[in-house]
Amino acid sequence: xxxxxxxxxxxxxxxxxxxxxxxxxxxxxxxxxxxxxxxxxxxxxxxxxxxxxxxxxxxxxxxxxxxxxxxxxxxxxxxxxxxxxxxxxxxxxxxxxxxxxxxxxxxxxxxxxxxxxxxxxxxxxxxxxxxxxxxxxxxxxxxxxxxxxxxxxxxxxxxxxxxxxxxxxxxxxxxxxxxxxxxxxxxxxxxxxxxxxxxxxxxxxxxxxxxxxxxxxxxxxxxxxxxxxxxxxxxxxxxxxxxxxxxxxxxxxxxxxxxxxxxxxxxxxxxxxxxxxxxxxxxxxxxxxxxxxxxxxxxxxxxxxxxxxxxxxxxxxxxxxxxxxxxxxxxxxxxxxxxxxxxxxxxxxxxxxxxxxxxxxxxxxxxxxxxxxxxxxxxxxxxxxxxxxxxxxxxxxxxxxxxxxxxxxxxxxxxxxxxxxxxxxxxxxxxxxxxxxxxxxxxxxxxxxxxxxxxxxxxxxxxxxxxxxxxxxxxxxxxxxxxxxxxxxxxxxxxxxxxxxxxxxxxxxxxxxxxxxxxxxxxxxxxxxxxxxxxxxxxxxxxxxxxxxxxxxxxxxxxxxxxxxxxxxxxxxxxxxxxxxxxxxxxxxxxxxxxxxxxxxxxxxxxxxxxxxxxxxxxxxxxx
Amino acid sequence: xxxxxxxxxxxxxxxxxxxxxxxxxxxxxxxxxxxxxxxxxxxxxxxxxxxxxxxxxxxxxxxxxxxxxxxxxxxxxxxxxxxxxxxxxxxxxxxxxxxxxxxxxxxxxxxxxxxxxxxxxxxxxxxxxxxxxxxxxxxxxxxxxxxxxxxxxxxxxxxxxxxxxxxxxxxxxxxxxxxxxx
Numbered sequence: 001x002x003x004x005x006x007x008x009x010x011x012x013x014x015x016x017x018x019x020x021x022x023x024x025x026x027x028x029x030x031x032x033x034x035x036x037x038x039x040x041x042x043x044x045x046x047x048x049x050x051x052x053x054x055x056x057x058x059x060x061x062x063x064x065x066x067x068x069x070x071x072x073x074x075x076x077x078x079x080x081x082x083x084x085x086x087x088x089x090x091x092x093x094x095x096x097x098x099x100x101x102x103x104x105x106x107x108x109x110x111x112x113x114x115x116x117x118x119x120x121x122x123x124x125x126x127x128x129x130x131x132x133x134x135x136x137x138x139x140x141x142x143x144x145x146x147x148x149x150x151x152x153x154x155x156x157x158x159x160x161x162x163x164x165x166x167x168x169x170x171x172x173x174x175x176x177x178x179x180x181x182x183x184x185x186x187x188x189x190x191x192x193x194x195x196x197x198x199x200x201x202x203x204x205x206x207x208x209x210x211x212x213x214x215x216x217x218x219x220x221x222x223x224x225x226x227x228x229x230x231x232x233x234x235x236x237x238x239x240x241x242x243x244x245x246x247x248x249x250x251x252x253x254x255x256x257x258x259x260x261x262x263x264x265x266x267x268x269x270x271x272x273x274x275x276x277x278x279x280x281x282x283x284x285x286x287x288x289x290x291x292x293x294x295x296x297x298x299x300x301x302x303x304x305x306x307x308x309x310x311x312x313x314x315x316x317x318x319x320x321x322x323x324x325x326x327x328x329x330x331x332x333x334x335x336x337x338x339x340x341x342x343x344x345x346x347x348x349x350x351x352x353x354x355x356x357x358x359x360x361x362x363x364x365x366x367x368x369x370x371x372x373x374x375x376x377x378x379x380x381x382x383x384x385x386x387x388x389x390x391x392x393x394x395x396x397x398x399x400x401x402x403x404x405x406x407x408x409x410x411x412x413x414x415x416x417x418x419x420x421x422x423x424x425x426x427x428x429x430x431x432x433x434x435x436x437x438x439x440x441x442x443x444x445x446x447x448x449x450x451x452x453x454x455x456x457x458x459x460x461x462x463x464x465x466x467x468x469x470x471x472x473x474x475x476x477x478x479x480x481x482x483x484x485x486x487x488x489x490x491x492x493x494x495x496x497x498x499x500x501x502x503x504x505x506x507x508x509x510x511x512x513x514x515x516x517x518x519x520x521x522x523x524x525x526x527x528x529x530x531x532x533x534x535x536x537x538x539x540x541x542x543x544x545x546x547x548x549x550x551x552x553x554x555x556x557x558x559x560x561x562x563x564x565x566x567x568x569x570x571x572x573x574x575x576x577x578x579x580x581x582x583x584x585x586x587x588x589x590x591x592x593x594x595x596x597x598x599x600x601x602x603x604x605x606x607x608x609x610x611x612x613x614x615x616x617x618x619x620x621x622x623x624x
Numbered sequence: 625x626x627x628x629x630x631x632x633x634x635x636x637x638x639x640x641x642x643x644x645x646x647x648x649x650x651x652x653x654x655x656x657x658x659x660x661x662x663x664x665x666x667x668x669x670x671x672x673x674x675x676x677x678x679x680x681x682x683x684x685x686x687x688x689x690x691x692x693x694x695x696x697x698x699x700x701x702x703x704x705x706x707x708x709x710x711x712x713x714x715x716x717x718x719x720x721x722x723x724x725x726x727x728x729x730x731x732x733x734x735x736x737x738x739x740x741x742x743x744x745x746x747x748x749x750x751x752x753x754x755x756x757x758x759x760x761x762x763x764x765x766x767x768x769x770x771x772x773x774x775x776x777x778x779x780x781x782x783x784x785x786x787x788x789x790x791x792x793x794x795x796x797x798x799x800x801x802x803x804x805x806x
Contacts, residue, residue, distance in 0.1 A: 019667075151667065180666045224654045321802055325795065382666035392658050418688070421662060423681040481677050482662040544669050595671045602672055606679065609659040614637045614652065 019150045021180070021383035022141040023188070023375025026130060026154055026168065028086040028237060029210030029342070031055045032369060033137040034376035035145060036385070041192070041376040043369045044144050052368065053140075056083040057132045059119035066136045075269070078104040078261045080119045085129035087211050087235070088115060089171070090164030092455075104261035127167050131174035138177055151180040153379040155371050157212040158184035159232035159398050161444050162456050165484050180382040182483040184395055185209070186216035187227060188374030189340040191393070192365055194220055202228075202333050204324075206353050206361065207340035207371075208316060211237040215320045217327035217334070223390035229417045230398050231323035236315060238275075238343035244308045245271035245300070249288060253296035263290070278302045279345045306348045313352050320356060326417050337361045342368050384550075394419055397480055404441035404450045413478055416446065423479040427493075430474075434466040440476060442486065459488050465495045537587040541579035544591055548572055548598065551605060559604050571597045628678075631703055632686035642700055642766035644690055653687045693759045694784045697777065700766060706774050708781065715782040724786055727751065731790070731797060740801055748794045755787050 022035045022044075030052040034043040043051045050068070058070035058081040065073070074081045084103060088096065096107055096115045106118040116123040138149055154177075156168050165182055172179045186205035193199065200220050207214040214232040218225055246267040250259070259267070270288045277284040282302050289295040324331060337353060339361045344350065353361050365373065381389050396417045402410035403426070413424050428438065438461045445453030464472055473493040480486050491498050549572070556565060571594045578590040595602075633640040636652045658664075660679040665672040689695045698708060715721065730747055734740045758780050765777040 181663065221650075221654065224658070226654075318802070322799060325799065382663060384667045390658070392654070392661055392663060394657060394661070419684045421677045421681045422684055423678070479677070479681065482680070543667065547668050547672070591670075595669055599671060602669070603675065606660065606672075606675060610656065610679075613655040613659045 019383045019385055020142075020145050020147050021151050021153075021376075021379040021385070022138065022145075022149055023153045023183075023372050023377070023379045024134060024137050024155070025185070025188075025369075025372035025375060026086065026133060026156070026171075027055055027209060028084065028212060028239070029055060030368065031133050031137060032372040033141045034369070034372035035141055036376050036380040037145075041373045041380070043372050044140055046140055053133065053137060054083070055085065055130075055133050056081060057085070057129045058082075059121035059124055061120050064121065064132060066132050075262055075265045078265055079106060080121070082117060082119070082124065082126075082129045084211070085126040085133070088126035089130055090161070090167035091115065091126070104264070127171045128174065130168065130171035134172055134175040134177060138175060149177065151178045151379060151383045153181050153183050153188075153375040153382065154179060155183050155185045155188050155375050157207075157209070157232065157234060158186050158214040158216050158227075158230040158395075159212065159234045160484075161234075161399055161454055162401075162480075162484060162486050163444075163454070164234070169483065169485070179483075180379055182485075183375055183378055183393070184214070184216065184227070184230065185371045186214050186230065186338075186340065187218070187225060187393055187395055188371045188378065189338055189365075190216070190218050190220070190225055190374065191377050191391070192370045192374035193338050193362065194225060199336070201335040202329055204320070204334045204337045204357060205340060206316075206320070206337055206344065207232075208343040208349060209237050209341040210343070211235070211239050213237060213316050213319065215316070215323045217323055217329060224392045224394065226394045227396045227417075227419075228329065229323050229327035230396055231319045231326065232398075233315065233319055236312065238272075238341075238346075239268075240312055241275055241309050241343065241346065242268050242271040244312065245274055245305065248300070248304075248308055249286060249296065249298070252298050253288070253290055255290060274300050275305070275346065278305050279347060302347070309346070309348060313349055316349075317352060317356050320353075331357055334359070338370075339363050340367050340370055395482070395484075396420060397422065397484060399444045399454075400446055401456075401478060401480070401486065402443050402445075402453065404443060408450045409448055410443050410445070410450050410453050414480065420484060421479065421481050423477055425475050425477045428474045428476060429470050430464065430467065430472045431469055433469050435469070435472070436464045436466055437462045438464065438474065440488070442478070442488070456486065459490075461490050463497060464492055465497050467494075534584045534587075537584045537591075538579050541575055541587050541591055544594065545572060545575060545579070548594075551601070555605065555608065559608060560601060564601070568598050568601055628682060632690055632699065635683070635686050636690065638690075640700075640703065642696065642763045644696065646691070649687070649690055653683065656683050693755070693762075694781070694788050697762050697766075697781045697784065701774065701777060701781065704769060704774055706778055708778060710785075713782060715779060715786065717779070717783070720783055720786075724790065727790060728793075731794060734797060735800070744794065744798060744801070748791065748798075751787055751791050751794060755784065755791070758784050758787070 022033050025032045032043050032051055032053065034041055045051045046053070053067045054071040056067065056070040056074065058065040058073050058077065060080060070081055071083070074083060082105065093107070093115050108116040108118050108123045114125050114127070116125050134154070138152065142148055152172070154168060154172055156165055160168070169179055169182060186207045189205050189207065190203060203218050203220060205214070205216045205218065207216075212232065212234050213236040214230065216230040217228045219228055249267055249271060266288055270286055274284050274286050278300070283299055285297070285299050287295055287297045324334075334357050337357045337359060339350065339353070344363070344367050350361055350363070378393065380386060381391060397414060397420050398416060400412045400416045401414040402412045405411045413426060414422055430438065440459040440461065441450070442456045442459065443450050443453035444456050447453055461474065461476070464474060471494070474490055475493055476488060476490045478486060478488055548568070552568065556568070560568065575590045575594045579587050582590065631640065636649060636656070638644060638649065638652070657680060660676055660683060662673060662676045662680055665676045668676075689699050701708065727747065727750070730743070734743055734747070737743060762777050762780040762784070765773040765780065769777065
């Protein structure tokens with residue numbers, strides 16, 4: 001028998017081994033990765049010193065290009081170069097019809113609810129495009145840090161609905177990343193600012209990115225970031241500014257709407273360049289080649305530009321007012337406004353936001369990087385590098401969740417701006433004798449008609465014990481976790497029978513589809529699938545062992561008697577052995593076994609910490 | 625884990641009663657979430673993560689309930705064994721109902737007015753005042769409640785629900801007016 005290495009409690013592992021983690025800002029236009037090194041959070045550059053990675057992927061028969069190189073081919077090879085994955089992710093084929101006119105791609109006509117784009121390298125879903133961007137960034141981080149990442153925090157617009165969040169998480173899974181948390185972009189920015197300055201009180205985060213706009217109202221209190229309300233527009237951003245300018249150029253140049261895809265891209269590039277120039281100067285010259293050797297020349301003043309984009313800025317301010325009302329705070333209560341996103345460089349935006357909140361907006365941290373920096377700080381804490389840190393983020397669900405009732409109406413179950421995680425139960429009954437199945441349609445949105453809300457998923461409950469109509473009492477629990485993701489469970493109350501639930505996501509990929517993609521991508525990389533999943537299971541086992549060991553060091557003496565301690569140690573030892581010598585299945589079973597046999601200890605620990613938290617407030621506070 | 629059978633007041637270590645000190649409620653809420661929230665277990669075991677999501681959800685639910693004077697009243701009533709039929713029961717107080725109808729008409733006619741903001745402000749001021757008055761009344765009923773007082777509290781709560789809906793309606797009109805302005 002091999003000599004087992006038995007760790008003494010208190011010296012289980014190298015103390016405070018720094019775990020590698022990263023924060024990733026997966027943007028519409030550009031993406032970034034940041035990490036905490038020597039206590040400082042900073043974005044990481046590529047080998048050429050560039051921090052921003054264009055969120056562009058080019059699919060060719062010869063292979064896949066990501067980032068700057070791909071971006072260069074946008075004009076010459078628009079059909080195979082995908083640059084708007086974030087606008088498409090978690091969206092359905094119907095949404096694409098609305099967005100489609102702005103996008104050059106060829107969408108594949110198919111049954112699946114997820115749109116796929118025809119490229120030289122095959123049909124590609126937006127989830128796969130985002131996965132490529134994530135892969136590139138995590139490789140950059142691993143290269144810089146010199147080891148594999150244990151976990152990442154990925155940011156999403158606060159206004160992303162459930163399907164868009166789920167799709168983002170799927171992309172991370174495809175990229176082989178362990179997601180510690182999906183973090184809302186404005187909250188990430190607040191973390192970056194808040195920790196820097198120890199700020200307290202009500203803050204507004206105005207986040208205008210390339211394709212999305214978010215506004216969040218937060219209350220900061222002793223390290224707790226409490227989101228009071230969030231709002232925005234998932235289809236409003238700097239790209240729309242560019243489009244306004246591009247349309248103006250077309251008008252001036254006498255071009256009609258039916259320009260070629262390549263021409264459209266050139267116009268957008270020219271518009272974007274003009275917009276950027278106007279952040280510095282009062283007037284800029286524009287030159288666009290408009291066909292056979294000809295080009296159009298003209299100049300645009302900042303004043304003209306302001307007139308062009310004002311309707312868009314106003315749209316964002318309206319969302320700000322609505323969100324303030326949702327938060328129940330007046331403009332005068334907002335202490336500071338933080339500006340996030342490249343589009344807040346536009347002077348008109350700063351001016352108007354400053355006017356609304358009656359304060360000079362904060363722009364100290366580079367608006368392009370602030371989100372990634374905040375995500376890195378959060379990742380560092382979540383991965384366990386800062387035990388005892390007081391920071392806590394309490395976020396909300398951005399859009400109400402409801403279920404379809406008679407007449408196509410949505411009955412709200414969880415209203416928007418409810419703090420997550422949250423669980424709500426609803427009771428249903430059968431309307432036919434012996435009915436054994438039931439369908440539930442979950443939607444997200446504020447409107448009364450189901451048709452005006454976004455369909456999230458259809459659940460089918462099966463296995464309801466046969467009873468007369470109206471006798472069954474089925475309690476369905478809708479739970480939203482800290483990532484804003486929904487899960488549903490159901491139980492028939494009179495019999496205690498757990499109903500089976502089959503989920504049909506309206507816009508997402510099914511678990512099977514993800515499996516298939518994972519398999520494909522692995523086959524592509526010539527990696528042994530068995531080896532990979534064994535490795536994944538081993539990593540999971542390591543995580544469980546480490547978590548338990550750390551717990552034992554902390555309070556094993558106090559919370560366990562000798563027999564219990566033996567039991568826990570034995571279970572730990574078995575898992576350690578199995579994870580070295582066992583196969584994937586054995587390790588998985590042993591993890592489950594350990595969680596079962598040590599469950600009492602985990603519960604005792606949580607209770608203990610709750611008691612400790614409450615003991616700070618003794619009842620005599622009220623005995624005066 | 626969290627004792628799910630505890631009532632919300634016990635969970636927060638607060639005395640069972642209608643009067644709740646908002647700042648100590650918020651303090652305790654934050655302290656509880658600091659130890660239970662899933663972020664504390666992001667790298668923990670599957671079981672820890674599951675328990676912490678359940679625990680944090682319960683604490684959020686409890687906080688929402690105790691924070692809101694209307695939800696708190698309903699919860700306290702149910703602790704005293706009075707379960708209300710939210711969908712179907714309504715006050716029979718004719719004077720109150722008449723007054724509600726007038727307020728509603730006032731709100732409806734706002735949309736057609738030239739300068740509706742003043743009226744809207746005044747209207748929501750009056751609604752809030754009424755709610756505040758009811759909160760004071762119901763607090764009295766809950767001091768040392770007997771059956772009669774519980775029934776009285778139930779009646780007050782029915783009225784509170786009316787006003788709460790009206791307030792939501794007012795906010796919607798306000799949003800509408802603002803959107804129209806832009």
